[in-house]
Amino acid sequence: MQIPCPYCGPRDIREFTCKGAAVTLDRPAADALPTVWHDYLHLRDNPAGPTRELWYHGGGCGAWLVVARNTATHAVQGATLASEARHAG
Known part of the structure; x- marks a missing residue:
């Protein structure tokens, strides 16, 4: 699988590290119940199909x-x- 880096062009996936879904999570209040913190820290959607993920190009441009x-x-x-995606929506 190749990822099209905007700086380096198409690169092998081995140059990248996936950091998870590219979504904004609402952090619980400091005094939230432990179950709320558990959900925030450990429970994530695992879709089968189209998704947006945050990747780091550590084996290339960074x-x-x-x-x-x-x-x-x-x-x-x-x-x-990622800096452009944040401003785009």
Whole structure:
């Protein structure tokens, strides 16, 4: 599988590290119940299909990317710099 780095072009997946879903999580209050903290820290969606993930290009330029891919087929639809994806929506 290849990821299209905006700086380096198409690169092998072994140059990258996946850091998880590219979503904003609402952090619980410091005094929230332990069950609320458990859910925040450990429970994540695991979709089969289209998703957006945060990837780090550690074996290349060091950029953080938001990669759009299908978790069922592993097809990559594209990648955007994380700083630009944050402002785009």
